[in-house]
């Protein structure tokens with residue numbers, strides 16, 4: 001059953017209860033698609049929660065779309081905590097996962113546990129996500145042993161995009177595909193509760209999804225994952241400088257916003273705004 005539905009399949013907007021890891025696992029088992037979207041601020045979290053999204057990702061993609069960095073590499077722990085706190089102030093029913101930024105977990109197990117803990121203690125996150133395969137399993141195990149749920153991320157891992165040869169589909173040849181399957185299994189053994197698959201051929205994502213006991217969440221990984229995630233700004237057409245092939249735009253907010261701002265500009269210049277109804281007698 002979807003995390004937000006009654007047994008009759010009706011959507012329960014008003015009484016949405018907190019989405020739990022157990023519910024997400026049950027959704028995989030019952031083949032109910034899981035919805036996830038990135039959120040980086042209070043207003044977006046209010047709206048996405050009203051829409052009944054199951055999971056929010058405070059993604060380090062905030063470096064690109066909120067902070068204007070050229071990649072996710074410069075994003076800091078302080079920035080991730082700041083944005084997670086803003087999202088948590090919306091008190092969402094969605095389960096909130098925060099990305100561990102580059103170099104906050106790769107250097108040692110103790111750094112990884114400490115920084116994951118900060119995202120929970122200072123940011124209010126409910127789970128963390130980190131990128132990478134087998135090499136990251138000691139960190140995943142230690143963080144989960146500390147009581148913090150961990151989501152994995154395989155395929156195109158943006159923090160190491162340069163090493164991967166750019167922002168391209170991963171796991172196309174047989175050896176790379178097998179490595180991704182092995183990495184996915186190693187992450188599950190280390191304790192991940194879910195796994196993001198980014199820019200992965202549909203058939204490979206399907207194989208991984210069928211083999212893993214935990215939910216896979218795809219982005220550019222075809223329709224057979226247990227759930228889907230998109231960047232908020234991409235799906236709403238808020239960030240329109242670049243559109244990856246896997247992004248479907250459900251709105252064109254950038255255009256709408258510019259049009260509204262132009263109209264405001266013109267009305268102020270023409271002294272049409274503020275009229276009587278927006279002024280005090």
Ligand code: KIV
Nearest residue numbers: 038059060061196219
């Ligand atoms: O930071 C992010 O937005 C992500 C998604 C692409 C999964 O990691």
